[in-house]
């Protein structure tokens with residue numbers, strides 16, 4: 001008896017999708033800062049999966065969590081990150097684990113995972129307490145004067161201080177007026193990375209616009225800050241060679257690997273990964289916190305619930321003091337999950353097929369691109385009631401098959417072998433800040449329209465708040 005022949009793969013070309021222009025296809029229809037909104041609009045219009053035409057290749061756009069998970073897990077051998085990520089990061093001198101591929105990625109990934117594991121996080125916890133205390137003091141002053149705060153910028157100070165502390169062993173204290181050199185330069189570097197990785201062609205290799213010249217200055221300044229972190233870590237290793245076997249942070253681990261006999265790591269790998277930790281860890285966490293603040297303003301009852309939880313867990317203390325308390329904040333976790341569902345700061349992930357393959361029954365040729373819309377699975381009314389509503393409580397009800405499926409469909413930290421290595425750190429930062437905020441303050445949004453801007457990660461625009469101290 002003969003086996004049933006496999007169903008032939010369908011062609012992407014047959015899928016519906018927006019019309020484009022000759023040669024450029026749909027490429028000229030993107031504006032980098034709104035790219036995710038445009039892709040989601042098309043998903044609503046054409047259904048998913050749908051088809052886009054890029055220069056010389058097709059793109060399959062998916063929003064089904066099963067298909068997304070399949071592609072995420074097939075990296076780095078069947079799919080890779082879209083190619084411009086690697087070339088753009090490399091020429092900016094910021095090549096590290098995020099932009100690496102194949103065996104280079106495997107080597108870097110092992111080191112990075114060790115540096116961010118929960119044991120390291122626990123060791124760093126006292127510094128996390130100190131940085132949070134500084135933010136508390138800063139916000140007490142702001143509340144006393146009634147200052148209007150750009151809350152996203154406030155939170156960037158926090159996350160840059162934490163990343164420098166945990167990953168680089170440096171106390172830079174931008175919260176209390178330390179030099180905010182890195183933060184200022186990164187703020188301008190983020191949108192340029194986005195602009196270049198999504199550009200239809202690499203115009204800057206032929207002609208430099210004012211923005212490209214400014215980028216070079218920002219990169220040079222940020223590089224000097226990175227080199228200073230590396231020099232400090234080198235001095236620590238020289239003073240205490242035992243650190244080579246038991247590095248205290250990411251930068252020490254990278255340097256120890258760089259200096260090991262027969263090492264496959266270069267100086268560029270060290271600085272590229274230091275830069276990468278800043279790029280990948282700073283605005284993602286700050287933006288997630290900023291979106292959480294937005295919803296606490298929009299749905300004040302959720303701030304009250306958060307406050308009630310912190311009153312029980314923290315007692316009279318103004319903030320989390322013990323590592324174990326981080327595991328006793330289920331409402332804070334649920335609110336974070338809900339903010340990440342409605343406003344995932346990585347709303348689009350893209351992959352490139354490394355070989356002829358299939359996804360969801362569609363044939364992909366090597367070089368074809370898959371775009372994954374990460375917000376849409378969490379907006380499915382079949383999985384969640386009133387999916388447009390911010391309702392942390394939904395995650396606290398007794399778990400049934402539907403809730404489990406909803407949890408699985410959300411992938412704010414990606415998935416598969418390249419899932420976010422900074423996840424535990426990010427969640428610890430978010431819980432530290434959200435609980436400190438809810439314990440001590442009320443938060444009120446200034447009138448105005450809040451929008452979404454995509455610049456490497458998706459941030460709120462127009463979000464200004466005032467804090468009021470609680471009695």
Ligand code: HEM
Pocket residue numbers: 072097098099109112163167276277278280281282284285288345346349412413414415416417418419420421422423425426427
């Ligand atoms: C709420 C905060 C954060 C969110 C939502 C987030 C999200 C993500 C996502 C979606 C990816 C891509 C995963 C994939 O391709 O499957 C990623 C990768 C990455 N993240 Fe995060 N991230 C956050 C915080 C951090 C922090 C704090 C760090 C470190 C300081 C970090 C370091 C990285 C690195 C190095 C990668 C690349 C991993 C690889 O390619 O192997 N992230 N993150």
